Amino acid sequence: MDLSSPQHIYAMVSAEVEAILRGLKHGSSDQNVSEAIGNARDVFDKLARELGADIASLQKNAKWEVFEIAFYGETNAGKSTIIEMLRIMLDEEGRRSNRQQFKQLQSEFNLTEEGIAAMQDRVEQCKMQAAELQAKYDKVLAAARQHSQQLRAQIEVLGQQVAQIKAAAPFWQRFIYLFKQLPAQKQARELEQALNDSEVQAAGSAALVKQACAEAQQQTAAAEDALARSEGQLKQLEQHADGEIIGDGRSDNTRITGRYEFTVAGQRFALLDVPGIEGSEQQVNDEISHAVEAAHAVFYVTASASAPQKGDDGRMGTLEKIKSHLGAQSEVWTIYNKRATNPAVLAKTVLVSKDEKDSLAALDATMQAALGEHYCGHLAISAYPAFLGVAECLVPGSTKANSRAKFLDAFPLETLLDRSSASAFRTKVASELVSNSEAKIVRSNFNKARQVVVTVDDKLTALRKETFKPLAKRLHTDAVDAEKQVDLAMSALKSRAQAIGEDAVDRFVTVTRERIYAQIDKDIGNDDFKEALERCLRQGQEDLEKEMPKLMQGALEKFQSEIAEVIERFKEHASELLEAYGSIDMGGLGERFELKIKIDNGINIPGLVGAVAGAAILLTNPAGWALLAVGAVTAIVGLAKAVWGAFSSSYRMSQQRKAANENLNRIEDSLRESVRKGLAAGWPQLEPKVEALMAAVQVPAEQVRQIDTILGSAQKQLKTIIKTIEKTGAK
Structure with a gap:
């Protein structure tokens, strides 16, 4: 098979399968043979339609120019954290642009920890000053009120004295008191004047304090407004902060595959952040399928050192999903992303314990059994501490910022990146994995096209082994038994x-x-x-x-x-x-094939x-x-x-x-x-x-034997296609 371009592999496969179908359309003068051919054609046609849809999907999603690396696994395994760490370490363009905007906003609005702390202090100071002035104002009013009450009490006593004197005086004396003040009356008037002067003075003092209190409250409101504005600016700042793609633990955080392109040392590659595989929604499943079809290498990310488990009660487990999604991949790695929210986890110089190494060996064996020679082994990393170490653009006062400070207090940045294995992983991805990427792209895409044909070939093998061969054998056995019984009847x-x-x-x-x-x-x-x-x-x-x-x-x-x-x-x-x-289950086609053999x-x-x-x-x-x-x-x-x-x-x-x-x-x-x-x-x-x-x-x-024979002939042609793809893809 000579392809003018590797991209023509899909058209070649489709053409070869069409040729097989055309070969099955030739009839026979023998009615039984003709019916057998029709049955075989119906079986193969349904499988061919499935193959055609898969080839079309591959052709639509395949990438030929850029080496695509998919990060695949369950939610909360840390796929996005690893990618965000690499975006920062490899200076990915989108991350670089966001960091520039982050720093610009931070500088423009002084959105540093110190600046925000100063604004918070200013609010507290203004509140304290306003409270003090309010207390002073209340004190002035209370003192004036108490002084007035005392003067009024004295005036009242003097008034009572005057009344008693006048009541006791003879008439003529009372007449004289009309024109002459008693000493008590004179003292009372003096006290009334003093009361009036005191209230005027107190009102003036209170007014001054009240004005100062109002000014303090205004200053407090202004300080609080400035702090509130800064909080809004912090939200704006958060949009450009490091870690924007890292989820919050919800299972539906990533629903659309994120793609981040890099150029390192002249090598172009892209990292794909694939939705979590535990989702059952069709949208998520489609996203996963499209992503792995585009990928030329896949990292299966897990937060557990244990081997992926099989499903039960008819439900697919993680292992079955891995086989289904990654069976066509030519390069698959496991990343054991060790959780570490405390610096103590990185206290030892070795990231993975002996028990974890044993578990990872079992994991490798399970993955090898599921994916065969295309499984490459495991890598261990602790992505979150490494991300925190390189994440300079974090919202001040945020959980991430506080965690970063905690880790950097415990380790220098270089030590943190070494103990988390981030430095080695960066080298693995940006150097080793993407080397010779052009050949890897061709090999990967050819292998996926080959696997589509292999899948149909496997289904034909299963159909022949589990349906047609045992059916033909049992029908033949029953026919022989019938012959023996008729022979006995004849005798x-x-x-x-x-x-x-x-x-x-x-x-x-x-x-x-x-x-x-x-x-x-x-x-x-x-x-x-x-x-x-x-x-x-x-x-x-x-x-x-x-x-x-x-x-x-x-x-x-x-x-x-x-x-x-x-x-x-x-x-x-x-x-x-x-x-x-x-009634044959056509293996994932969503339909069943009815075998048309009339006993009569x-x-x-x-x-x-x-x-x-x-x-x-x-x-x-x-x-x-x-x-x-x-x-x-x-x-x-x-x-x-x-x-x-x-x-x-x-x-x-x-x-x-x-x-x-x-x-x-x-x-x-x-x-x-x-x-x-x-x-x-x-x-x-x-x-x-x-x-x-x-x-x-x-x-x-x-008839069933003839169907099996015809399908066997078609299967031989499929195997020829598989060998041709293998041979051409290896060039």
């Missing part, structure tokens, strides 16, 4: 027919002898004897001709019933087999069994079997005629009985021979019909 028919013939001859001889003896006992002459013997023989022949068909018909009806029962049982069982095997094709029970019975009808017609008797009687009587008249009546009667017995004995032998010859002449007419019946019983098994 029984021959025995019964022979017995019926023998019994009929015995009855013919016995009855005829009784009849002729009755005539002889009447002392008849020889001529009368001859006539009577001929008459008795004819009557016996007539009786035989009437009796034999009924007896033979009964035997034939029994034979017909037996073979009809055998064939009906076969037909019933064959129908059950076809029902069990014929060539096994028309009434017709074939009727033909068998028709071929045997001559067994019921003994006409001519007894005709020799008349000639024999004439000859025997003729020889004895000359001497019979010379003897006595008793002697004549004994000679007549002797002549009758000799004739009957001769005729008996002749009849038995005629029965044997008649039956022998009938079997060759019957046996071909029985053989035709048995051939018809084998038709279903033969």
Whole structure:
């Protein structure tokens, strides 16, 4: 196969499969063969449509220019964290642009930890000042109120004194008090003036404090507004912060594959952040399928060192999903992303413990068994601490920022990247994995095209092994059993027919002898004897001709019933087999294929069994079997005629009985021979019909064998396509 371009691999595969289908469209003059070809074509057509859809999807999603690396696994395994770490370490363009905007916003609005702390302090100071002024204002008002109350109490006492003096004074004295103030009255007026002056002074002081309090409250509001604005700016800043793609633990955080392109040392590659594989929504499943179809290498990311588990109760487990999604990949790695939210996890210089190494060895063995030679092994990393170490653009005061400070307090950045294995992983991805990427891209895409054909080939193998071969074998076994039972029925028919013939001859001889003896006992002459013997023989022949068909018909009806029962049982069982095997699950197509084999094709029970019975009808017609008797009687009587008249009546009667017995004995032998010859002449007419019946019983098994043979031929052509892809992709 010479491709003008590697991208033409998809058109080549489609064309080759179409050629196989065209080859299956040639019919046959043999109806059974034609039906078998039709069945095989229907099976292959459905598989070919599945293959066509897969090839079209590959062609749509395949990447030929950029080496694509997919990060695949369950939610919370850390796929996005690893990718975000690499985006920062490898200075990915999108991350670089976001970091520039982050720093610009941070500088413009002073969104540093120090700046935010200063704003928070300012708010607290303003609140404290406002509270102090409010307390002072309240104190001034309370003191003024207390002083006023004291003066009012003194004035009231003086007033009471004046009233008492006036009440006790004589009339004339009271008249004088109208024009002359008492000392108490004079003192009270002085106190009233003092009260008025005090209240005016207190009001002035309170007003000054109140104004200062209002100004402090305004300053507090301004400080709080500035802090609130900074919080809004922090949200804006968060949009550009490192870690924007890292999820929050929700299972649906990543629903669309993220793609991040890099160029390192002249090598172009892209990292794909694939949705978590535990989702069941069609949208997520489609995203996963498209991503792995585009990928040329895949990292299976897991937060557990244990091997992926199988499913149960009909549900796919992680291992089955890995086999389904990654079976066509040419390079698959496992990343064990060790969780570490505390610096203590990285206290040791070795990231992976002995127990974890043992578990990872078992994981590698499981993955190797599932993916074969394309599985490359495992890598261990602790991505979150490494991400925190390189994440300079984090929102001040955020959980990530606080965690970063905690890790960097415990380790220098270089040490943190070494102990988390981030530095080694960066080298692995940006150097080793993407080296010779052009050849890897071709090999990966060819392997996926090959795997699509392999999948159909595997399904054909399973169909042939699990359906057509066992079905053909069981149908053949049942047909052989039916043949044996019909053979037994045929043998029984021959025995019964022979017995019926023998019994009929015995009855013919016995009855005829009784009849002729009755005539002889009447002392008849020889001529009368001859006539009577001929008459008795004819009557016996007539009786035989009437009796034999009924007896033979009964035997034939029994034979017909037996073979009809055998064939009906076969037909019933064959129908059950076809029902069990014929509804074939086409392996993920979402449909079932109904095997179209009609049991009545060539096994028309009434017709074939009727033909068998028709071929045997001559067994019921003994006409001519007894005709020799008349000639024999004439000859025997003729020889004895000359001497019979010379003897006595008793002697004549004994000679007549002797002549009758000799004739009957001769005729008996002749009849038995005629029965044997008649039956022998009938079997060759019957046996071909029985053989035709048995051939018809084998038709279903033969049809299934032919379907299997045709599919086997198509499968050989598929294997040729597979080898061609392997050979071309290896160039």
